[in-house]
Amino acid sequence: MTILVGYIPTPQGEAALTAAIAEAKAHDESVLVINMSRDDKLVDAHRAPEADLGRLDEELSESGVPHEVRRIEHGTDPADQILDAIETERPRMLVIGIRHRSPVGKLLLGSTAQRLLLDATCPVLAVKAD
Amino acid sequence: MDNLQNLLDGFGHVLTPMNLLIALLGVTIGTAVGVLPGIGPAMTVALLLPVTYGLEPTQALILFAGIFYGGMYGGSTTSILLNTPGESASVVTAIEGNKMAKAGRAAQALATSAIGSFIAGTIGTLLLVLVMPQVVSFAVSLGAPEYFAIMLVAFVGASAVLGSSRIRGFAALLIGLAIGVIGIDRVTGQQRMTYGVAQLADGIDVVVVAVGIFAVGEALWVAAHLRRKAAEVIPVGRPWMGREDWKRSWKPWLRGTAYGFPFGALPAGGAEIPTFLSYMTERKLAKRPEEFGHGAIEGVAGPEAANNASAAGTLVPMLALGLPTNATAAIMLAALQGYGLEPGPLLMEKQPVLVWTLIASLFIGNTMLLVLNLPLAPAWAKLLQIPRPYLYAGILFFASMGAYAVNAQPFDLFLLLALGLLGFGLRRFGLPVLPLIIGVILGPLAELQGRRSLQLSGGELGGLVGGPVAWVCYAIIAVVLLWPLGRLAQRAWSARSGGPDDGPDAGGGAGGGVGGAGADRSASPTSTEVTP
Amino acid sequence: MSDRTPDTHDTVGDTVVDSATDRVPEKASGDRAQYGLCAGLALLGTLLLLDATRIGHATSSNDPVGPRPVPVILGVLLLLTAVLYAVDVARGGVGAAEEGEDVDLTAPSDWKTLALLALFFLLNAVLIEPLGWVISGTVLFAGSAYALGNRHHVRGLVFGLALALATFYAFAIGLGVNLPAGILQGIL
Numbered sequence: 001m002t003i004l005v006g007y008i009p010t011p012q013g014e015a016a017l018t019a020a021i022a023e024a025k026a027h028d029e030s031v032l033v034i035n036m037s038r039d040d041k042l043v044d045a046h047r048a049p050e051a052d053l054g055r056l057d058e059e060l061s062e063s064g065v066p067h068e069v070r071r072i073e074h075g076t077d078p079a080d081q082i083l084d085a086i087e088t089e090r091p092r093m094l095v096i097g098i099r100h101r102s103p104v105g106k107l108l109l110g111s112t113a114q115r116l117l118l119d120a121t122c123p124v125l126a127v128k129a130d
Numbered sequence: 131m132d133n134l135q136n137l138l139d140g141f142g143h144v145l146t147p148m149n150l151l152i153a154l155l156g157v158t159i160g161t162a163v164g165v166l167p168g169i170g171p172a173m174t175v176a177l178l179l180p181v182t183y184g185l186e187p188t189q190a191l192i193l194f195a196g197i198f199y200g201g202m203y204g205g206s207t208t209s210i211l212l213n214t215p216g217e218s219a220s221v222v223t224a225i226e227g228n229k230m231a232k233a234g235r236a237a238q239a240l241a242t243s244a245i246g247s248f249i250a251g252t253i254g255t256l257l258l259v260l261v262m263p264q265v266v267s268f269a270v271s272l273g274a275p276e277y278f279a280i281m282l283v284a285f286v287g288a289s290a291v292l293g294s295s296r297i298r299g300f301a302a303l304l305i306g307l308a309i310g311v312i313g314i315d316r317v318t319g320q321q322r323m324t325y326g327v328a329q330l331a332d333g334i335d336v337v338v339v340a341v342g343i344f345a346v347g348e349a350l351w352v353a354a355h356l357r358r359k360a361a362e363v364i365p366v367g368r369p370w371m372g373r374e375d376w377k378r379s380w381k382p383w384l385r386g387t388a389y390g391f392p393f394g395a396l397p398a399g400g401a402e403i404p405t406f407l408s409y410m411t412e413r414k415l416a417k418r419p420e421e422f423g424h425g426a427i428e429g430v431a432g433p434e435a436a437n438n439a440s441a442a443g444t445l446v447p448m449l450a451l452g453l454p455t456n457a458t459a460a461i462m463l464a465a466l467q468g469y470g471l472e473p474g475p476l477l478m479e480k481q482p483v484l485v486w487t488l489i490a491s492l493f494i495g496n497t498m499l500l501v502l503n504l505p506l507a508p509a510w511a512k513l514l515q516i517p518r519p520y521l522y523a524g525i526l527f528f529a530s531m532g533a534y535a536v537n538a539q540p541f542d543l544f545l546l547l548a549l550g551l552l553g554f555g556l557r558r559f560g561l562p563v564l565p566l567i568i569g570v571i572l573g574p575l576a577e578l579q580g581r582r583s584l585q586l587s588g589g590e591l592g593g594l595v596g597g598p599v600a601w602v603c604y605a606i607i608a609v610v611l612l613w614p615l616g617r618l619a620q621r622a623w624s625a626r627s628g629g630p631d632d633g634p635d636a637g638g639g640a641g642g643g644v645g646g647a648g649a650d651r652s653a654s655p656t657s658t659e660v661t662p
Numbered sequence: 663m664s665d666r667t668p669d670t671h672d673t674v675g676d677t678v679v680d681s682a683t684d685r686v687p688e689k690a691s692g693d694r695a696q697y698g699l700c701a702g703l704a705l706l707g708t709l710l711l712l713d714a715t716r717i718g719h720a721t722s723s724n725d726p727v728g729p730r731p732v733p734v735i736l737g738v739l740l741l742l743t744a745v746l747y748a749v750d751v752a753r754g755g756v757g758a759a760e761e762g763e764d765v766d767l768t769a770p771s772d773w774k775t776l777a778l779l780a781l782f783f784l785l786n787a788v789l790i791e792p793l794g795w796v797i798s799g800t801v802l803f804a805g806s807a808y809a810l811g812n813r814h815h816v817r818g819l820v821f822g823l824a825l826a827l828a829t830f831y832a833f834a835i836g837l838g839v840n841l842p843a844g845i846l847q848g849i850l
Contacts, residue, residue, distance in 0.1 A: 037360045040811050042167045042764055043212070043514035044360040073359055076517070076813055167763035184837030208763065297747050298757050301703055304740050308706055311736065315729035322733055323713050346783075348762075353775045353810055357766035518764060519812035520821060526779070527803045527822070530786050531795070531829055531841065538840035543787035547780060554776075559699050560757020581727045589726030 001027070001092035006082050006116070007035045007056070008046040011129035012097025017056070019127045020095040021063050029092065030066035034085055036078040037071060046078065079115040086122055095125045133263055140486030144494060149192055149487070152185075156193040157495045160200020161502055165208055165510045167518075168352050169525065171201030172457035176340035177528045179465050180535040187469040188484045192491040194465060195445075198458045199251060199495050202438050203503050206243040207510055210430070211236060211364050219401035219437045222409045226422065226429030231364040233425045240507050241369035242379045242427055243434040248500040250387040250435035254442025255492045257391050258449075262478075265450040269475035274582035275596030277474075279603035281576040284397045284453050286607045289565040296614070302561040305552070306569020309334055316574065317581060329541040334549075336464040338533050339570050342546045343563055344457070345529040347553015349522045354554070356518060369507050379431040382412050386435030393436075394443020397453055401440040408432035442492070449485055450475060453572075460567045467571075693756050700748040707740030778809035794844020795834070799826035 005020040007013045017033065024031045033056055037047035048056070053069050060067040072081045086094060098113045117124050143149070159178075163169040175194050182190040202219070209220040210227035223243065230239040272280075285307075289299030312323040313333025324330040371379070389404040389411070412428040413419055422429055447453040452473030454460035466473045471481060478485045503510070533546040556563055580594065587593020595601065714733040759767055782805030789798040803822030804815070812818050830850060834841035843850050 038517070039358040039360065040517045040519055041360055041515050042357075042518065043511075045512075045515055047360045047362065049362055076811065181833045181837060181839050184833075184839060212763070295750075295755070295757060297743065297750050297755075300739075301699075301743050301747055304703070304736060304743055305706065307736050308710055308740065311710065311733050317725045318729050320717055320729045322717060322729060323710065325709075325713070350776060350779060351760065352762060352764050353779055354771045354773070355765045355767060355769060356772065356775070356810065357764050358769075359766075517812065519807040519810035519818075522810055523803045523806035523812075523818075523822075524825070526783065526806045527799060527825060528829075530783070530790075530802060531799065531833070534790060534795075535833070535839045535841060538842075540787050540790055543790065544784070547783050547787070550783075551780075555699065555702075557760040558771075559693075559696060560759055561699075577732050580732075581725055584727050585725060 002030050002032050002089060004082070004085060004089060004091035004094045004122075005031060005033045006078070006094065006096045007033045007048060008097070009035075009048045009052050010046075010097070010099075012099050012127075013048075014097075015127045015129040016095045016097035017059075019125060021060070021065055023093065023095065023125070024065045025063065027092075030068070031060060032085075032089060032091065033060070033067065033069045034082060035069075035071045036075070036081050037073050038076050038078070039074050040076045077112075079112045079119070082116060083119055086120055091122055093123045093125055094120050095127065098126045098128060133259055136482060136486045137259055137490060139483070140488075140490030141493075143188075143483060143487040144192070144490040149189060149491065150494065152189050152192050153196050153491050153495045154498055156196020157200040157498045157502060158196075159193075160197035160202075161204040161207075161499065161510060162200075162513060163197070164201040164204020164206075165513045166204075166516070166521065167208070167514070168348060168521065170205075170344075170457075171197050172340075172461055173344040173348060173525070174201070175458055175461045175465070176337065176344050177525075177532050179337050179340070179461065179468065180532040182465070183468065183535075187466070187471060187481075188487050190465060190469070191462065191484065191488045192495075194458075194462050195488055195492055196495045196498075198462070199438070199441060199492065200499055200502075201458070202251075202441055203244060203247055203499050204510065206247065206434055206437070207240060207503070207507060208514070210239045210243065211366060211511055212361055212514070219405060219440075220434075221402070222405040222433040223430055223437070225409070226426050228364075229423065230425035230427065230430060231366070235425060235427075236364050236366040237369045238371050238375050238427060239425075239430050240366065241371040241504065242375060242431045244369060244500060244503045244507075245371070246379060246383040246386065246431045246435040247438040248496055249383050250390060250437075250439040251442060251496040251499075252493065253384075253387050254391050254394075254439040255489065255496065258442050258445055258492075259489060261395070262446050262450050265446060266475045266478050269451055270479070272475070272599060273596055274579045274586065275594050276599040276603070278576060278579040278583055278594060279596070279600035280397065280451065280453065281572050281579065283603045283606055284455070284568060284572060285565070285576070286610050287397050288455075288568045289562070290610050295560070298559070298561045299565050302556060302563070303565035303569045306566035307573040309339060309566075310570045310573030310577075316578060329539065332537075333574075334545060334570075335536050335542070336461075336571055337468070337536050338542050338546055339549055340461050340464065340567060341529045341533050342549025343553040343556070343567060345525050346546055346550025347557060347563075349525045349529070350550055350554045351557040352518075353522060366508055366511060369504050375427055378427050381415075382408070382428045382432035383435040385411060386432040386437075387439040389432075390436035390439030390441075391443040394440030394455065395446040396443075397447060397455055400456060401437050404436040404440050405433040408436040445489075445492075448473070449477065449488075452477070452575075454568055457564050457567055460564070460571050464571055693751070696751040696755075696757070697748060700744045700751065703740050703747065704744035707737040707744065710734070710737035710740065775809055775811075779806055782806050782809060790844070791842055792844060794846050794850075795841040796823070796826045796830050796846055796850065797844065799829070 003020045003024045005016050007017055020031050035048040035053065038044045053071065057069050075081045094116065096113055096116055101111060113126065117126065159174060160171060163171060163174045174197050182193060205220040206223050209224035210231050213224050213228035227239045227243065230236065285303055289303040290296045312330055314321055314331055321331055386408040389408045393404040394401065409429055409432060412432040413422045416422060416426060416428050444455050444459050447455055448459040448463060452463060454463050463473050471477065529546065530543060533542045536542060583593045583596065595604065710733045714730050714737060717730050761767060782802055785805065786798045786802040789801065800819060800822040803825055804818040807818040808815065830841055833839040
């Protein structure tokens with residue numbers, strides 16, 4: 001089985017990756033890292049730079065876990081893309097990083113994490129950055 | 131030291147809370163639109179023009195000048211961090227600036243660009259204070275024939291000197307002039323080019339033209355070619371420079387200023403040529419020329435200073451003669467006309483408070499910009515994350531609002547769409563926008579001056595060739611227009627003499643170099659290697 | 663500096679033209695649509711000349727020129743430019759389409775987006791007086807955002823309404839700019 005990680009270049013994203021690696025090691029599973037980059041912005045802060053993806057690949061190789069790092073560059077909603085990936089890849093578990101959000105922030109922007117928690121058809125592990 | 135006294139008075143007027151607030155608003159909006167993709171200062175001033183009719187003319191101009199200067203700062207931020215220069219003036223900055231950022235020196239690139247812009251802007255504005263009154267006192271003695279000739283120089287300059295293709299420049303100019311003809315003739319009251327449409331009798335408002343061409347045209351053009359991929363932005367902390375960077379920057383700043391100001395002040399100067407010249411000079415003078423192409427700080431400092439100094443230079447012909455040399459200045463002139471003020475040498479005599487307050491506000495705005503941009507650069511970069519649909523929907527929204535507000539008639543909105551499609555066509559076919567907008571704004575004035583000259587001479591065409599100023603103007607026009615013929619002759623001659631046909635090639639190479647820098651952002655410095 | 667021109671004086675249309683065509687690969691075979699532009703220029707020139715024939719001779723000692731010569735000159739110049747332009751196109755001249763931060767010229771034009779945008783734009787022009795700026799502006803914003811690929815419809819409407827209300831209060835009521843209240847007259 002596979003562990004799917006929604007990765008973003010933030011402490012939350014790193015925390016999610018760490019948790020996923022630990023989970024995969026414990027159960028002898030593989031890791032699929034997905035970085036979603038929205039195509040409707042000139043600049044997307046959640047897009048992992050190339051160098052970052054390379055570093056991820058190295059880290060995963062060092063940990064000895066079978067893995068794949070994938071970038072999705074189309075679509076405007078990360079939640080949609082990850083939900084699609086769950087349908088096609090059928091992972092055992094999805095790992096995401098979450099952070100505190102103010103009530104107003106939630107109201108205005110809607111949360112990717114919330115949609116994933118509610119709509120994912122597989123178990124979701126939500127971790128926080130320390 | 132009359133000027134100094136006037137300037138001090140200007141400071142006295144600008145230092146009211148309201149005016150300072152407006153200046154701050156202007157530079158903030160300016161920086162924001164400079165950073166944002168797809169929006170530039172010209173478009174913003176056009177969009178805001180109608181809503182500022184409720185302000186005092188002085189305040190509106192302070193706002194616009196702030197946007198004008200601010201756009202220059204914001205534009206360099208994006209070209210350094212993203213290598214996507216929003217306007218032709220920051221193309222050269224991107225060459226070295228983006229390389230610096232990639233090498234981890236984004237903070238220094240942003241710092242030298244912001245501080246250099248500040249220094250160049252301040253010196254440029256000082257030069258404006260010194261030069262403009264001289265130009266005005268010279269210009270008041272000019273008669274209608276001279277004015278007519280100067281405007282022709284502006285037309286020819288905008289269409290033949292700037293841009294890459296003369297024929298396309300002239301096509302754009304003629305479209306603009308034709309739009310300017312529409313409406314009631316000011317002298318005889320006859321309707322022209324209205325074809326019976328009542329709403330056209332007053333002519334097409336310059337605001338509608340500007341908003342249509344700049345805002346709607348741009349939004350449609352981008353919409354049809356939307357880049358469907360996020361760019362990689364280089365993360366940046368607060369800009370700063372070390373001692374070594376200062377040492378390497380200050381001379382390029384001053385040299386860049388020396389290039390930028392005079393070019394900006396010329397009727398067909400613009401910022402492209404001086405930024406390019408500054409880049410070439412710095413490369414030649416650099417102690418470590420091998421760094422060029424890999425992020426040399428001199429290659430950012432010089433062009434950025436040239437860019438801002440030329441912005442200050444632009445204001446000389448705009449305020450002293452009523453001649454626009456770039457798009458933003460053209461729309462600011464339209465704003466003056468909208469307030470019922472007549473641009474030209476008499477402006478300073480009739481509206482000294484307005485002119486000097488505006489100039490004083492430039493000093494203040496420039497200082498605000500330094501403060502806004504140095505510590506806040508990372509915050510500005512965040513603006514790049516606005517989703518494109520909202521950004522361009524916002525442009526169309528404000529464009530519609532502004533165009534409707536001018537005359538409160540829905541007809542203008544249909545016109546706006548038509549002009550937007552024209553703007554789309556211009557971009558599609560590579561026709562420059564500037565000649566068109568200058569044609570619309572200056573066309574009717576030029577006709578008026580031309581007819582006035584002939585009135586003085588009783589219809590004799592000789593009346594158009596007034597004094598020495600007019601002769602010089604016509605000589606310039608002749609040189610510009612005949613230049614390609616001269617090259618052709620040179621080529622024919624060298625072909626006949628059997629020598630290697632290198633003359634025209636060298637010339638073509640030079641032009642290609644400039645165009646290449648503008649056209650291909652990743653242009654390696656070698657492709658821009660030319661001796662101007 | 664300007665003589666990268668693929669215009670009238672380049673006998674072979676050599677390097678100069680190539681540098682322009684290189685960057686627009688899909689038009690490398692010569693951009694025929696440019697003839698349409700030439701036709702447009704000629705049409706504009708013709709319109710000017712036609713209109714000029716209608717203008718009466720209104721010269722006087724005050725104005726020996728009258729309103730006619732300028733349109734005539736412009737009309738002739740436009741016709742001339744149209745011809746020269748066509749010659750340039752026939753020789754392979756191509757205008758470099760404008761680039762920008764958000765522009766991707768490698769993809770073909772997206773006519774569907776363009777048509778949708780124009781539609782919402784016209785809708786605003788029709789609705790602005792009966793329904794008022796707040797409603798028509800909201801529709802314009804949300805519609806344009808949709809046309810440009812926004813799929814968060816509620817968010818688009820909320821942003822649009824917020825912008826429309828803000829501009830209405832700030833500009834129409836604050837600065838006295840002409841924006842119609844429409845059916846919301848008295849409520850706003």
